[in-house]
Amino acid sequence: MERDELRRALDKDELDYPALAAEAGPGSIADLEALVAEDEPRIAPKAAYLASLIDAEGADRVVALATQSRHDVVRASAAAALGSLSPELAEPIAQRLLADPDVGIRARTVKSVSNLGGGLQQSLRRVADEDDDPDVRALAQEAVND
Amino acid sequence: MAWAGWFNVSGGRAALGSPITCIARNPDHLDLFVTGTDGGVYSTWWDAASGWAGWFQVSGGRAALGSPITAVARNPDHLDLFVTGTDGGVYSTWWDAASGWASWFQVSGGRAALGSRIEVVARNPDHLDLFVTGTDGGIYSTWWDAASGWASWFQVSGGRAALGSPITAVARNPNHLDLFVTGTDGGIYSTWWDAASGWAGWFNVSGGRAHLGAPITAIARNPNHLDLFVTGTDGRIYSTWWDAASGWAGWFNVSGGAAAPRSRINVVSRNPNHLDLFVTGTDGRIYSTWWNAASGWGGWFNVSGGGAALASPIDALARYPDHLDLFVTGTDGRIYSTWWHQTEQLRMHVKILTEPTSATRAQMIQNMVDVYRAAGIDVVVASTETLNLPLLTDLDVGGCTSGSTTAEQDQLFANRNNAGADDLVVYFVRSTVPPLNGCAAHRATWSAVVASVASPWTLGHEAGHVLDLRHVTPTDRLMMGGGTWNITNPPPDLAQSEVDTMLAHRLVR
Numbered sequence: 001m002e003r004d005e006l007r008r009a010l011d012k013d014e015l016d017y018p019a020l021a022a023e024a025g026p027g028s029i030a031d032l033e034a035l036v037a038e039d040e041p042r043i044a045p046k047a048a049y050l051a052s053l054i055d056a057e058g059a060d061r062v063v064a065l066a067t068q069s070r071h072d073v074v075r076a077s078a079a080a081a082l083g084s085l086s087p088e089l090a091e092p093i094a095q096r097l098l099a100d101p102d103v104g105i106r107a108r109t110v111k112s113v114s115n116l117g118g119g120l121q122q123s124l125r126r127v128a129d130e131d132d133d134p135d136v137r138a139l140a141q142e143a144v145n146d
Numbered sequence: 147m148a149w150a151g152w153f154n155v156s157g158g159r160a161a162l163g164s165p166i167t168c169i170a171r172n173p174d175h176l177d178l179f180v181t182g183t184d185g186g187v188y189s190t191w192w193d194a195a196s197g198w199a200g201w202f203q204v205s206g207g208r209a210a211l212g213s214p215i216t217a218v219a220r221n222p223d224h225l226d227l228f229v230t231g232t233d234g235g236v237y238s239t240w241w242d243a244a245s246g247w248a249s250w251f252q253v254s255g256g257r258a259a260l261g262s263r264i265e266v267v268a269r270n271p272d273h274l275d276l277f278v279t280g281t282d283g284g285i286y287s288t289w290w291d292a293a294s295g296w297a298s299w300f301q302v303s304g305g306r307a308a309l310g311s312p313i314t315a316v317a318r319n320p321n322h323l324d325l326f327v328t329g330t331d332g333g334i335y336s337t338w339w340d341a342a343s344g345w346a347g348w349f350n351v352s353g354g355r356a357h358l359g360a361p362i363t364a365i366a367r368n369p370n371h372l373d374l375f376v377t378g379t380d381g382r383i384y385s386t387w388w389d390a391a392s393g394w395a396g397w398f399n400v401s402g403g404a405a406a407p408r409s410r411i412n413v414v415s416r417n418p419n420h421l422d423l424f425v426t427g428t429d430g431r432i433y434s435t436w437w438n439a440a441s442g443w444g445g446w447f448n449v450s451g452g453g454a455a456l457a458s459p460i461d462a463l464a465r466y467p468d469h470l471d472l473f474v475t476g477t478d479g480r481i482y483s484t485w486w487h488q489t490e491q492l493r494m495h496v497k498i499l500t501e502p503t504s505a506t507r508a509q510m511i512q513n514m515v516d517v518y519r520a521a522g523i524d525v526v527v528a529s530t531e532t533l534n535l536p537l538l539t540d541l542d543v544g545g546c547t548s549g550s551t552t553a554e555q556d557q558l559f560a561n562r563n564n565a566g567a568d569d570l571v572v573y574f575v576r577s578t579v580p581p582l583n584g585c586a587a588h589r590a591t592w593s594a595v596v597a598s599v600a601s602p603w604t605l606g607h608e609a610g611h612v613l614d615l616r617h618v619t620p621t622d623r624l625m626m627g628g629g630t631w632n633i634t635n636p637p638p639d640l641a642q643s644e645v646d647t648m649l650a651h652r653l654v655r
Contacts, residue, residue, distance in 0.1 A: 003284070007603075011629040011632060012628060013629055013630055014546055014585065015580070041503070041599050042504065042599050045577060046581045049580050072576065082576075103536045104536045104537065104540050104568065108540050109581065131407065135537055
């Protein structure tokens with residue numbers, strides 16, 4: 001898919017992400033990274049999430065780029081995308097998002113990584129003990145207990 | 147049900163209290179007639195395709211200020227006009243689609259007091275019957291027939307009325323006429339003509355009385371029924387009826403209504419089981435009430451804040467059973483109109499977790515209101531509530547599959563304060579997981595979510611999904627699947643089949 005095709009596909013109100021990921025394929029990672037870099041809140045969140053569903057080198061880089069956005073919707077999408085990455089790739093990205101000032105983004109990060117295991121369990125324990133928000137602490141505690 | 151606001155018709159003006167005559171030659175066309183402030187007989191028209199035209203003087207015609215113009219369309223391509231001219235002569239002209247406006251001519255030498263209303267009925271497309279109170283107080287009639295032309299005037303069964311008294315005529319069927327008038331003694335009188343038996347004698351209708359010259363309004367909802375309306379001598383609005391099976395009923399006050407003496411009550415029957423009444427009340431406000439066979443009489447209500455000089459007639463017309471057009475000369479002498487269109491209602495409750503950032507919530511709602519109104523659906527925002535649920539504002543919607551919801555959706559959709567079982571609740575969230583502009587997947591409750599980066603049309607689009615609409619390909623439609631940010635030629639359209647689907651949904655009622 002050309003980048004403009006990709007942009008048009010992402011600009012729909014409702015998307016079938018698995019189908020679009022299959023259609024876009026590994027060759028679209030660079031374009032998705034460019035779309036996230038544009039940091040346009042209408043497209044960037046969808047581009048970051050789509051990248052996480054494509055099994056290709058650089059997918060984690062696209063998600064990581066989204067964590068640096070000034071738009072909370074883009075960072076929230078990175079938090080949602082974590083659940084599709086491997087624990088190793090997700091961990092460094094999750095560390096940053098678990099420190100995000102936005103409570104919703106921290107909560108979504110906890111939900112996304114709760115089943116990934118690995119070193120993330122230690123991060124979740126820290127959130128369960130130290131997060132400013134009681135709901136996020138409770139979510140993390142629940143994830144650790146599971 | 148929705149009344150529009152009053153608007154001035156093409157800058158038109160007339161003397162206070164002037165009657166506006168409106169006629170629909172076909173359901174998508176209106177012709178208006180009025181005596182203007184300079185005594186000229188003026189007309190304008192509205193066409194569904196082109197809107198309102200400018201006013202023009204009809205063939206140089208003139209009449210006393212406030213004179214009523216009577217218009218009849220014997221067929222969709224022909225109009226006949228009647229007026230009492232400035233010299234007291236009864237004049238007529240006609241318009242034909244093929245030849246345009248003809249010159250005015252005096253009808254068989256007829257005369258009446260200045261400002262007298264000429265009553266005209268077309269019992270069939272090739273026949274006209276005229277009625278007027280003559281200059282001697284006699285009630286006169288003449289007729290025109292395509293085969294024989296104009297006949298001479300004759301006095302109807304010796305009937306008399308005060309000078310200028312309007313005669314009301316109704317043809318319940320092509321071979322029958324019923325006439326009504328306030329007589330010289332203030333009694334309300336009627337007579338009839340039947341093709342088989344000719345003219346009957348005058349009789350007082352159920353003891354009814356009114357001020358001299360008071361107009362009697364009569365309407366036949368069906369061929370065997372008449373409803374009469376009048377402002378009585380005590381200023382109260384009265385009605386009676388005649389039914390072929392039971393004869394004349396007694397007079398009764400309509401829902402406590404009152405008006406200035408001699409006020410004309412205008413009535414429209416949009417269907418045989420419904421009447422809409424219009425009148426200027428004693429406070430100069432324009433009032434309406436209705437009668438329905440199932441529910442009886444409703445209460446009077448002011449129409450869109452409208453007002454007029456006391457006793458101003460409100461001309462009303464139903465081009466369709468679900469549409470009314472009203473015309474009146476307002477208190478500033480300008481000619482005003484409003485309309486009513488029957489609509490269905492969609493009650494929507496708004497829950498805000500995060501305000502939209504790409505367009506304002508108000509703009510999204512207004513866009514939805516506008517598109518749905520064009521489909522005959524009034525979107526009513528029944529309540530608005532802010533929800534402090536930061537853990538649900540990035541909402542997991544799973545595959546956003548119809549009939550399937552996630553635990554987070556179920557948790558959010560349980561927040562239905564103020565909403566009835568058949569109300570739609572829309573939740574404005576920051577984002578969805580996965581990122582979508584909105585999602586209409588719901589299960590136990592009628593719900594949809596709209597993300598903060600949604601387009602100005604996403605709200606209406608998602609509500610459309612709730613109402614069973616599916617994605618379509620054309621880019622100028624609300625339900626276009628290519629993303630409502632990319633709608634072309636806004637506002638987007640709804641196809642008739644989509645409108646039918648929406649109207650059939652239980653949420654639209």
